Amino acid sequence: xxxxxxxxxxxxxxxxxxxxxxxxxxxxxxxxxxxxxxxxxxxxxxxxxxxxxxxxxxxxxxxxxxxxxxxxxxxxxxxxxxxxxxxxxxxxxxxxxxxxxxxxxxxxxxxxxxxxxxxxxxxxxxxxxxxxxxxxxxxxxxxxxxxxxxxxxxxxxxxxxxxxxxxxxxxxxxxxxxxxxxxxxxxxxxxxxxxxxxxxxxxxxxxxxxxxxxxxxxxxxxxxxxxxxxxxxxxxxxxxxxxxxxxxxxxxxxxxxxxxxxxxxxxxxxxxxxxxxxxxxxxxxxxxxxxxxxxxxxxxxxxxxxxxxxxxxxxxxxxxxxxxxxxxxxxxxxxxxxxxxxxxxxxxxxxxxx
Amino acid sequence: xxxxxxxxxxxxxxxxxxxxxxxxxxxxxxxxxxxxxxxxxxxxxxxxxxxxxxxxxxxxxxxxxxxxxxxxxxxxxxxxxxxxxxxxxxxxxxxxxxxxxxxxxxxxxxxxxxxxxxxxxxxxxxxxxxxxxxxxxxxxxxxxxxxxxxxxxxxxxxxxxxxxxxxxxxxxxxxxxxxxxxxxxxxxxxxxxxxxxxxxxxxxxxxxxxxxxxxxxxxxxxxxxxxxxxxxxxxxxxxxxxxxxxxxxxxxxxxxxxxxxxxxxxxxxxxxxxxxxxxxxxxxxxxxxxxxxxxxxxxxxxxxxxxxxxxxxxxxxxxxxxxxxxxxxxxxxxxxxxxxxxxxxxxxxxxxxxxxxxxxxxxxxxxxxxxxxxxxxxxxxxxxxxxxxxxxxxxxxxxxxxxxxxxxxxxxxxxxxxxxxxxxxxxxxxxxxxxxxxxxxxxxxxxxxxxxxxxxxxxxxxxxxxxxxxxxxxxxxxxxxxxxxxxxxxxxxxxxxxxxxxxxxxxxxxxxxxxxxxxxxxxxxxxxxxxxxxxxxxxxxxxxxxxxxxxxxxxxx
Numbered sequence: 001x002x003x004x005x006x007x008x009x010x011x012x013x014x015x016x017x018x019x020x021x022x023x024x025x026x027x028x029x030x031x032x033x034x035x036x037x038x039x040x041x042x043x044x045x046x047x048x049x050x051x052x053x054x055x056x057x058x059x060x061x062x063x064x065x066x067x068x069x070x071x072x073x074x075x076x077x078x079x080x081x082x083x084x085x086x087x088x089x090x091x092x093x094x095x096x097x098x099x100x101x102x103x104x105x106x107x108x109x110x111x112x113x114x115x116x117x118x119x120x121x122x123x124x125x126x127x128x129x130x131x132x133x134x135x136x137x138x139x140x141x142x143x144x145x146x147x148x149x150x151x152x153x154x155x156x157x158x159x160x161x162x163x164x165x166x167x168x169x170x171x172x173x174x175x176x177x178x179x180x181x182x183x184x185x186x187x188x189x190x191x192x193x194x195x196x197x198x199x200x201x202x203x204x205x206x207x208x209x210x211x212x213x214x215x216x217x218x219x220x221x222x223x224x225x226x227x228x229x230x231x232x233x234x235x236x237x238x239x240x241x242x243x244x245x246x247x248x249x250x251x252x253x254x255x256x257x258x259x260x261x262x263x264x265x266x267x268x269x270x271x272x273x274x275x276x277x278x279x280x281x282x283x284x285x286x287x288x289x290x291x292x293x294x295x296x297x298x299x300x301x302x303x304x305x306x307x308x309x310x311x312x313x314x315x316x317x318x319x320x321x322x323x324x325x326x327x328x329x330x331x332x333x334x335x336x337x338x339x340x341x342x343x344x345x346x347x348x349x350x351x352x353x354x
Numbered sequence: 355x356x357x358x359x360x361x362x363x364x365x366x367x368x369x370x371x372x373x374x375x376x377x378x379x380x381x382x383x384x385x386x387x388x389x390x391x392x393x394x395x396x397x398x399x400x401x402x403x404x405x406x407x408x409x410x411x412x413x414x415x416x417x418x419x420x421x422x423x424x425x426x427x428x429x430x431x432x433x434x435x436x437x438x439x440x441x442x443x444x445x446x447x448x449x450x451x452x453x454x455x456x457x458x459x460x461x462x463x464x465x466x467x468x469x470x471x472x473x474x475x476x477x478x479x480x481x482x483x484x485x486x487x488x489x490x491x492x493x494x495x496x497x498x499x500x501x502x503x504x505x506x507x508x509x510x511x512x513x514x515x516x517x518x519x520x521x522x523x524x525x526x527x528x529x530x531x532x533x534x535x536x537x538x539x540x541x542x543x544x545x546x547x548x549x550x551x552x553x554x555x556x557x558x559x560x561x562x563x564x565x566x567x568x569x570x571x572x573x574x575x576x577x578x579x580x581x582x583x584x585x586x587x588x589x590x591x592x593x594x595x596x597x598x599x600x601x602x603x604x605x606x607x608x609x610x611x612x613x614x615x616x617x618x619x620x621x622x623x624x625x626x627x628x629x630x631x632x633x634x635x636x637x638x639x640x641x642x643x644x645x646x647x648x649x650x651x652x653x654x655x656x657x658x659x660x661x662x663x664x665x666x667x668x669x670x671x672x673x674x675x676x677x678x679x680x681x682x683x684x685x686x687x688x689x690x691x692x693x694x695x696x697x698x699x700x701x702x703x704x705x706x707x708x709x710x711x712x713x714x715x716x717x718x719x720x721x722x723x724x725x726x727x728x729x730x731x732x733x734x735x736x737x738x739x740x741x742x743x744x745x746x747x748x749x750x751x752x753x754x755x756x757x758x759x760x761x762x763x764x765x766x767x768x769x770x771x772x773x774x775x776x777x778x779x780x781x782x783x784x785x786x787x788x789x790x791x792x793x794x795x796x797x798x799x800x801x802x803x804x805x806x807x808x809x810x811x812x813x814x815x816x817x818x819x820x821x822x823x824x825x826x827x828x829x830x831x832x833x834x835x836x837x838x839x840x841x842x843x844x845x846x847x848x849x850x851x852x853x854x855x856x857x858x859x860x861x862x863x864x865x866x867x868x869x870x871x872x873x874x875x876x877x878x879x880x881x882x883x884x885x886x887x888x889x890x891x892x893x894x895x896x897x898x899x900x901x902x903x904x905x906x907x908x909x910x911x
Binding site (some may be wrong): 173174178 | 649
């Protein structure tokens with residue numbers, strides 16, 4: 001489970017309010033609780049400590065704002081949205097904690113704490129079974145892992161962690177639709193990190209060729225993270241594939257407004273200009289892309305075409321030559337990679353004849 | 355008033371959408387009644403030899419010169435199982451004169467010799483009888499038409515039996531010396547005995563390998579020496595210096611300089627555009643022309659290719675079929691040796707995204723004076739859903755109706771039961787099998803029966819033009835301009851295009867409601883230009899070089 005460590009590099013942000021110090025405690029409590037869930041640790045003291053910290057943060061926050069004019073800032077006073085910003089992985093509950101997490105999402109903090117304490121006091125949960133299944137998955141024994149996880153979700157359908165693991169296993173088994181369905185099941189349970197889940201759902205829907213679903217997922221992701229350039233860019237790629245070039249163009253413009261050094265976005269803008277016959281604009285955008293990232297060789301091809309169409313033959317020839325050289329090297333690299341992979345599979349076949 | 359404006363505004367998009375979706379194009383599956391019973395042997399095995407999923411093709415040609423196009427279908431075979439291989443048999447079907455066919459393979463002298471891929475047909479010896487070239491995984495075979503309904507194997511005498519894995523081929527008089535040269539597209543250098551393991555061995559998921567798992571091959575150009583013998587001039591011509599994974603070929607004079615050029619669709623590496631500089635010398639011009647890769651700089655898995663003037667500007671544009679999630683490619687000829695990548699702006703992009711395309715043809719299916727596009731699709735992976743869930747091995751074919759203004763609308767689902775078929779399609783050829791003035795289709799399918807699709811579209815007027823040289827050979831490479839109803843349409847005579855096949859050599863011109871053709875201009879391969887004024891519509895005219903119209907046959911309607 002050590003591989004899971006980077007997943008916890010998330011920050012849960014609450015709406016700005018006067019109780020910043022207490023908010024930090026809340027964030028810490030949630031982080032520790034999430035870690036305890038995902039680490040599948042059987043150490044209940046750790047869970048209880050996290051819930052204590054969370055409760056203390058919320059109480060402190062409440063105390064600071066009680067009776068004051070800023071009632072709306074009280075965490076107990078209303079639903080406080082939990083941001084998806086920088087959440088690399090969803091914060092997901094085990095089955096016993098589902099009710100507590102749902103209440104946290106709704107802002108019913110007192111009830112949430114009570115529910116979480118009850119869950120922590122319960123004798124058993126799916127932790128042991130999940131840990132065993134996770135080990136199978138990490139050993140590449142995906143079919144066995146699937147079987148184990150299926151039996152967990154059959155007994156505890158609210159186990160978001162089990163559904164999430166199942167999604168990952170299905171991805172490894174190349175069962176894209178099944179993986180996507182598991183992630184869709186997880187979304188309502190996720191305390192935070194919903195954007196990450198929507199990104200996965202969008203990616204998998206795209207692989208399935210379900211563009212309507214992919215569009216919807218990427219738009220939901222943008223609703224949660226409107227200032228994330230990557231989210232805008234992913235949507236732009238999807239729109240380009242659907243020939244929705246104007247909408248894609250707008251998304252790309254947003255990307256470069258948010259992240260002016262995004263070379264890929266500049267290059268894509270250049271290509272859209274080229275396809276539309278706006279050669280001068282194409283040259284500008286493609287040059288900018290290559291200034292930012294000179295190794296973005298594919299952009300040189302579009303640049304060369306645009307230069308050629310504006311009569312700048314010498315410059316076009318130079319760019320084309322650089323593109324051609326890079327393309328040849330890239331094809332050779334692909335050949336080598338494929339050859340190595342085929343050899344690896346042949347060895348695996350010898351070791352695991354079927 | 356405001357309400358009225360709102361109602362009109364709301365109604366307008368609906369009207370436009372409805373208008374775009376309306377179609378008069380209809381293809382009827384007549385395979386069963388046509389007498390074509392061919393069933394392709396692919397030799398599919400657990401060894402996943404790539405060839406098992408790549409073939410095979412077929413073509414239209416009038417081998418008996420009776421004015422009715424006949425049909426030739428290439429069979430595959432098996433690389434590892436001699437018993438399966440022995441079941442493979444190419445088929446020659448003779449057109450009975452009504453669009454129905456008789457299997458005449460038995461008396462044709464055509465034999466299945468190796469795993470068959472594609473074919474092209476041209477009268478290489480100028481005797482007035484069209485000959486046949488069959489490409490194989492292994493030595494290709496040239497069949498000389500004896501003129502009595504049978505063919506003899508002339509491969510060794512003609513020196514055209516190179517033992518590579520060849521795919522498409524094309525006959526063309528590339529040096530304008532009066533006889534047909536032969537361009538053979540070669541795919542990859544695959545070991546017949548052993549195929550790499552591609553996939554996930556632990557999970558037991560084995561897929562057909564990507565072509566980059568194999569060494570690429572150069573194409574072959576045979577110069578016709580004029581006495582039934584060819585010389586391999588691949589190296590001297592410049593063609594041999596370029597290695598690709600060639601699958602499709604079309605010969606077209608894209609730059610209008612009077613010399614036929616050669617476009618090769620390459621699988622997963624950049625396409626080739628061999629510009630003919632004369633004297634059988636070629637320079638590779640695809641990158642500079644803008645047809646090597648898409649504007650994103652990435653090579654596509656080029657399979658089939660055709661050329662046609664879809665926007666009516668007098669220049670040959672190019673369509674290439676590719677893998678799923680790549681989109682097929684449309685390159686609009688902008689003149690000056692340059693093409694614009696119009697895939698996304700033409701309506702070809704998103705509509706082709708889920709499909710693995712192979713055979714492709716520009717054709718005016720509804721005789722409305724605009725070139726439409728028909729595309730045969732079918733996945734590469736026989737276990738496609740494992741490879742990518744949501745996809746299938748068998749796929750429906752696509753029909754793009756030319757909506758004018760350089761736009762296409764995909765109407766396959768409403769183009770009759772012929773386009774409702776979902777198979778693992780490979781080849782697609784267009785030709786008028788019943789001489790009624792519209793283009794029917796032949797679709798070949800991997801490991802399945804072939805389909806004959808009769809065009810039952812609402813019929814406009816049209817003209818079929820056969821152009822022959824002084825030796826009565828089909829004038830491959832001739833360019834014909836037909837002016838009628840204020841429009842000029844161009845066509846080139848091509849012996850080889852699409853994927854592993856060839857269309858009817860007669861040129862079809864849809865004429866809509868126009869009742870009289872104002873002018874037919876033929877630019878012969880010899881560069882001579884000949885003009886025929888005012889011709890009636892709805893007939894097949896034969897124009898012979900130097901003699902004008904030498905034959906007229908009304909359509910059978």
